[in-house]
Amino acid sequence: MPQGKPAVVPRDGLTTRQRRNRPLVVVHTGEMKGKSTAAFGLALRGWNQGWSIGVFQFVKSARWKVGEEAAFRALGRWHETTDEGGPVEWHKMGEGWSWSRKKGTEQDHATAALEGWREIARRLAGGRHTLYVLDEFTYPLKWGWIDVDEVVATLRDRPGHQHVVITGRDAPAALIDAADLVVEMTKVKHPMDGGQKGQRGIEW
Amino acid sequence: MPQGKPAVVPRDGLTTRQRRNRPLVVVHTGEMKGKSTAAFGLALRGWNQGWSIGVFQFVKSARWKVGEEAAFRALGRWHETTDEGGPVEWHKMGEGWSWSRKKGTEQDHATAALEGWREIARRLAGGRHTLYVLDEFTYPLKWGWIDVDEVVATLRDRPGHQHVVITGRDAPAALIDAADLVVEMTKVKHPMDGGQKGQRGIEW
Numbered sequence: 246m247p248q249g250k251p252a253v254v255p256r257d258g259l260t261t262r263q264r265r266n267r268p269l270v271v272v273h274t275g276e277m278k279g280k281s282t283a284a285f286g287l288a289l290r291g292w293n294q295g296w297s298i299g300v301f302q303f304v305k306s307a308r309w310k311v312g313e314e315a316a317f318r319a320l321g322r323w324h325e326t327t328d329e330g331g332p333v334e335w336h337k338m339g340e341g342w343s344w345s346r347k348k349g350t351e352q353d354h355a356t357a358a359l360e361g362w363r364e365i366a367r368r369l370a371g372g373r374h375t376l377y378v379l380d381e382f383t384y385p386l387k388w389g390w391i392d393v394d395e396v397v398a399t400l401r402d403r404p405g406h407q408h409v410v411i412t413g414r415d416a417p418a419a420l421i422d423a424a425d426l427v428v429e430m431t432k433v434k435h436p437m438d439g440g441q442k443g444q445r446g447i448e449w
Numbered sequence: 450m451p452q453g454k455p456a457v458v459p460r461d462g463l464t465t466r467q468r469r470n471r472p473l474v475v476v477h478t479g480e481m482k483g484k485s486t487a488a489f490g491l492a493l494r495g496w497n498q499g500w501s502i503g504v505f506q507f508v509k510s511a512r513w514k515v516g517e518e519a520a521f522r523a524l525g526r527w528h529e530t531t532d533e534g535g536p537v538e539w540h541k542m543g544e545g546w547s548w549s550r551k552k553g554t555e556q557d558h559a560t561a562a563l564e565g566w567r568e569i570a571r572r573l574a575g576g577r578h579t580l581y582v583l584d585e586f587t588y589p590l591k592w593g594w595i596d597v598d599e600v601v602a603t604l605r606d607r608p609g610h611q612h613v614v615i616t617g618r619d620a621p622a623a624l625i626d627a628a629d630l631v632v633e634m635t636k637v638k639h640p641m642d643g644g645q646k647g648q649r650g651i652e653w
Contacts, residue, residue: 279487289493293520428636432631434625447491
């Protein structure tokens with residue numbers, strides 16, 4: 246329920262409209278549920294604005310997150326049929342490196358993740374989408390598979406009006422420094438503490 | 450990236466399957482963005498399971514949250530056309546009491562909100578939906594328009610397998626006690642701190 250009132254008005258020479266329309270880097274981090282779901286909820290808003298939405302998942306599993314993927318694929322097809330909303334592309338990056346897959350060495354996985362990031366960097370340079378969701382992208386950064394300074398420079402130099410939302414635990418400090426908006430999802434209470442397991446429709 | 454491993458296995462006489470499929474009360478609270486977007490992201494997962502989704506918004510404004518509403522209305526129509534996903538109902542409760550509306554006294558607004566809640570209670574008693582999103586529902590609780598003990602009792606006694614997600618700042622302690630899962634969205638960094646105003650596609 247934000248009121249839309251800035252705490253201070255900066256003396257940056259920008260008009261309110263220019264400031265309002267500044268493209269954002271958003272990070273959802275923390276130990277708790279809600280990082281990815283909030284990113285996809287945000288993407289619903291962008292979809293409704295007619296934005297081109299690009300989703301890039303850096304974790305792959307047979308069943309993981311089929312919910313959001315199916316819904317966004319449906320929204321993409323709805324756009325094609327009715328012209329409502331915007332186009333949606335959904336990519337699983339580095340399909341080879343998920344923990345759920347037995348094949349492939351760690352080096353293969355790291356290379357695949359890096360190739361995935363390079364594709365995103367090309368799209369950012371070309372202004373391909375208006376909103377990018379880089380889901381679980383903090384993990385390949387944390388593991389050193391992708392260089393965080395390269396990511397920060399690419400984000401900083403991206404042209405035009407492109408929003409980027411990055412999710413995952415343990416966001417690197419350099420990424421947090423570079424972000425405009427950072428939310429930490431913190432735990433007050435979780436049913437797994439009481440022995441409950443994850444369930445369909447809630448966890449994926 | 451939950452691993453689905455419970456920290457302890459409770460001695461409650463339930464099988465893993467029964468425990469897994471227990472219906473949840475989820476609360477998204479805290480000062481930061483992400484409470485509602487994460488609830489709607491969760492609803493995408495439920496939609497994909499074919500669940501009946503009921504959204505009840507307790508804040509109404511001409512432009513507010515049109516993004517999620519348009520997207521879920523599209524998903525509901527997609528379901529009707531293709532039978533993919535589940536049905537969606539979207540209700541604005543107590544349309545009379547929003548701050549954006551000049552007409553009506555506070556008493557009118559409180560009455561409208563209470564009537565909205567009573568309709569939800571009837572649906573819960575009747576097992577109408579599988580997932581309920583009660584968006585911004587903490588505010589009428591906080592303002593004393595709806596009795597939190599009545600809400601907690603209704604949630605506790607709801608029949609069948611109905612999940613309820615409640616969003617908003619300042620969730621009452623009795624609601625947190627009654628919930629299975631509580632996430633607090635906390636601020637690490639927000640562009641409004643630097644004077645930026647809310648923008649289309651991001652804030653609504």
